[in-house]
Amino acid sequence: MADQWQEAYDFAVQVARAAGAVIRKAGEEEIKVQTKSCTVDLVTKTDERVEKIIIGSLKEQFGEGTHSFIGEESVSKGQPCILTDKPTWIIDPVDGTTNFVHGFPFVAVSIAFAVNKEIEFGVVYSCMEDKMYKARKGQGAFCDDEPIQVSDVKDIHKSIIICEHGTDRSPETVQKIFSTQKKILCIPVHGLRGSGTAATNMCLVACGAVEAFFEIGIHCWDIAAGAVIVREAGGLLLDVDGGPFDVMSRRMVSGNNMVIVNRIIKEIEIFDTVRDDAPIVKK
Ligand SMILES: O=P([O-])([O-])O[C@@H]1[C@@H](O)[C@H](O)[C@@H](O)[C@H](O)[C@@H]1O
Ligand SMILES: [Mg+2]
Numbered sequence: 475m476a477d478q479w480q481e482a483y484d485f486a487v488q489v490a491r492a493a494g495a496v497i498r499k500a501g502e503e504e505i506k507v508q509t510k511s512c513t514v515d516l517v518t519k520t521d522e523r524v525e526k527i528i529i530g531s532l533k534e535q536f537g538e539g540t541h542s543f544i545g546e547e548s549v550s551k552g553q554p555c556i557l558t559d560k561p562t563w564i565i566d567p568v569d570g571t572t573n574f575v576h577g578f579p580f581v582a583v584s585i586a587f588a589v590n591k592e593i594e595f596g597v598v599y600s601c602m603e604d605k606m607y608k609a610r611k612g613q614g615a616f617c618d619d620e621p622i623q624v625s626d627v628k629d630i631h632k633s634i635i636i637c638e639h640g641t642d643r644s645p646e647t648v649q650k651i652f653s654t655q656k657k658i659l660c661i662p663v664h665g666l667r668g669s670g671t672a673a674t675n676m677c678l679v680a681c682g683a684v685e686a687f688f689e690i691g692i693h694c695w696d697i698a699a700g701a702v703i704v705r706e707a708g709g710l711l712l713d714v715d716g717g718p719f720d721v722m723s724r725r726m727v728s729g730n731n732m733v734i735v736n737r738i739i740k741e742i743e744i745f746d747t748v749r750d751d752a753p754i755v756k757k
Pocket of ligand 2: 566568569570672695696
């Protein structure tokens with residue numbers, strides 16, 4: 475049977491690379507910053523413009539109405555965030571917006587494609603580094619067309635773990651984040667790191683640069699592409715409570731093997747988040 479998603483996979487790589495070029499160019503000009511859910515949840519005209527370019531290119535290529543779209547900036551403007559069985563693009567046009575605003579050189583375009591709620595392929599273009607990560611279910615994971623695979627480290631004491639602080643600055647949440655980080659650091663591990671973009675963090679797991687990345691508070695568009703890249707690089711994903719990974723749950727642990735992932739899960743202090751697909755409560 476003809477491979478029906480190869481063309482979409484190849485096209486997604488082209489679109490991600492073109493979107494990255496727009497981001498790099500915009501980064502050379504003055505960036506007007508706005509905020510979304512709170513004062514540290516930043517958004518720029520570039521986020522919105524790049525999402526329009528990506529979705530417009532995909533609609534032009536595959537036709538209006540045939541596919542569904544979940545885009546970070548469309549959802550923040552009220553579009554539904556429901557993953558159905560329909561072929562669905564899950565898009566973060568600028569992952570690492572705060573980095574982009576500050577000129578901190580880790581900014582990624584993240585494009586995932588799901589069918590029947592299964593992520594078929596994912597593309598993460600780290601545009602300041604000019605690194606193209608991609609993976610298709612059953613076909614391996616790549617960085618700039620070179621195969622990548624997770625680290626073979628099994629000893630937590632010889633690991634680097636990525637954790638992020640997110641945008642929730644409530645004292646009780648920050649306390650849980652820091653308490654978790656303190657427990658992990660004092661295992662001890664070799665180090666804690668964070669690039670500021672979940673998509674890039676997952677690619678760092680996939681290429682073996684770190685052993686695990688976990689976060690509570692991310693969104694489906696941050697992690698959908700990285701999830702298939704980690705899995706195809708030989709890694710795994712779980713919920714932060716050890717249950718099955720759920721791309722809409724706003725929490726996950728990604729890692730190189732079950733030993734490391736389970737050790738990290740033991741230390742995570744969980745705090746509540748609202749699912750991406752939760753019904754929108756009218757204010
Ligand atoms: O908002 P954005 O730059 O697309 O996505 C970012 C995530 O990739 C990161 O993991 C998280 O810690 C940040 O708070 C932010 O949500
Ligand atoms: Mg993001």
